[in-house]
Amino acid sequence: MKVNSLSELNSRIQQDGFFEMVVSGINDWDEALDKREEESFDSAWIDAFEKLKSLAYSSAGDEEVVSNIRELVFKKIYALTYDSDVAGYISDDIGLVADSISKSCDIDWVERLFELYCAGEFPN
DSSP: OOOOSHHHHHHHHTSTTHHHHHHHTOSOHHHHHHHTTSHHHHHHHHHHHHHHHTSOOSSTTHHHHHHHHHHHHHHHHHHHHOOHHHHHHHHHHHHHHHHHHHTTOOOHHHHHHHHHHHTTOOOO
């Protein structure tokens, strides 16, 4: 699902059940997080992160908005899982999505990452 603005992203992730569906599908978080350390996932994530890190935000206030979205996600996931590692990973993922929107940088892999969340799946 393509989102075109940070406000649209914020609305989407705050819909009832959005993250509940994602976390309810995982029985073993250690295993799920370990899968993300495999080369194919890890290198794609790092490549997207590095590309986005090198770009400027489109608007002066966007960095703060992205930070607020990440904080909201972290708190929501922590409240659901009581696991700071899981909350950090998911917050980082949504931060990556938010950065790609704010920096007007379409990265197919980041779009697919968010599509998995929208489908109620934890990407790994």
